[in-house]
Amino acid sequence: MQKMLVKPLQKLRNSLSEVNTMTEYALRMGDGQRIFMTKEQILTDLQEGMADAADLGTIPDLSGDELDKLVDIITTSSRMVGVEPGMEVPVTHDISTIRIDGDQGNSGVGIPSSRLVGMMMHERAFGADTMELGHIDYSYKPVKPIISQEQQTMEVCQQNMIVPLLYGAMPNMGLYYTPDGPFPNPGDLMKSFKIKEAQEAMEGAAEHLTRDIVWIMQRMMASGADGINFDTIGAAGDGDMFASLHAIEQLRKEFPDIYIETGMAGELMLGLHGEMEYDGTVLAGLWPHEQAPLAAKAGSNVFGPVVNTNTSKSFAWNLGRAVTFIKEAVKASTIPCHVNMGMGVGGIPMLETPTIDAVSRASKAMVEIAGVDGI
């Protein structure tokens, strides 16, 4: 009897020791919470995230080699990682103008400084390859009444800086609806089943937004700006994208050498209007690989795709999903793709100050697997 028990006990001891020695790696959830996962669990989450993107976007899966490489990147023991030599990409920075001066409410570090100082620190100390001048309100519409101040600041910055300096803000079409703007609020109209009226309000707002962006950039270009950064196109739905694409088209026509960076707000173009088209393509429901060709067609130099982070899923799940989407966007784009990487996008957890472990790993994956041209 005793002899009969020896073998099963030995087996149990062996398997327990295997469990005890199974390596776990430190990761994060999409909300930043620290978690530990085995290599197998990481691979499973990567595959599930990838499958989600492939299913939603009707795009191909990553290859086995690419998944293996993602596992390697995630499980690297170093706290932070970097790209392989020779794979370095340009890095640009939005709103860095106030990143130094601003407090945590706008992702800053609260060190008193001017916008010029903030930008020069990014240019000369932090390695940013292009920069943008932006105002604390950071939407195009509120720039109108302070345009002279912005023009003067642009001139001073251009006299002190070397890297290409764009003017940047959010299209933010929501500012054109009541109570902030002249058009009735489509949200209220929809609730009353006034769909046509809601669509008309969005069409009117889009026209005003295009007009304002062009008006502002005419003045900023006269003050020496190298170009424009559209930050978070589509935040107010398909009308926001419609207006932005038309502004890009007009700016390209008026300023043939202008540098235009077209950054998106989210992975899916929300159809608040639902029927707006650009170049014969309905904007509602477009995924990053479908948005890229339209940005190029309108006249952009660089497309900035976005994939949102799911805070209830692991970093592995989010990264697998983000890389799958962005790889396809890079493939579909005829212009360089500079992926948006930061809090809550690109697989990075949603934290006000994103953690370096996640930021560096996600960035390396985007460059080496998705093939982005910049960040």
Add this chain to the structure above:
Amino acid sequence: MSKEEMFKELSDAIVSCKQDLVLAVIEKAKSEGIAAPEIIEKGLAAGMNEVGIMFERGKLFLPHVMMASGAMEAGVKMLEDDMPTDAPSDKLGVIVNGTVEGDVHDIGKSIVSTMLQSSGFEVHDIGRDVPLQDFIAKIKETDANMVGMSALMTTTMPGQKEIIEMLKEQGLREKVKVMVGGAPATQAWADKIGADCYAENASEAVAKAKELLV
């Protein structure tokens, strides 16, 4: 054109939110002698199901859902006179049906009302965004033996529970059967708040109402 092709055309017209086309296909279906309940179930409702799936997948958005609902509503209205009705003396029960306060969703509830009516129930559709007290008042006024409550949002679902409490307070709960429905509602929710049944769609609503009242 076969019946199946006609249902497909009708369903596609709903998905593409083309109300004129919906009405034209219904006209064609009627002239072919297809029964109204079949047109609703296999054409209009099938189209709305597809709209729901596409909405979930980010292919269609709120304006599309609302326009498709509008087209379906117009289609159902066009078929109202063709729905089979039993003589009033044969009525299977009296039902008060409405969408609870704070919730403006109408279409699903209206389809349920139409289907219940065409199945032989006397239905009093009190509309959408109905103050909870109005449900009780209508039940008393019509001497109803069932109440149907729709809620399309998690924020308005508690209204269904409150009406059940009000029925208890007024001593009506034993006499009045309670049916709940709407996208966020489930059988578990119905059990939790003490409703008599949950119906996922209009056909199920008719079946459950017959089960409880006939």
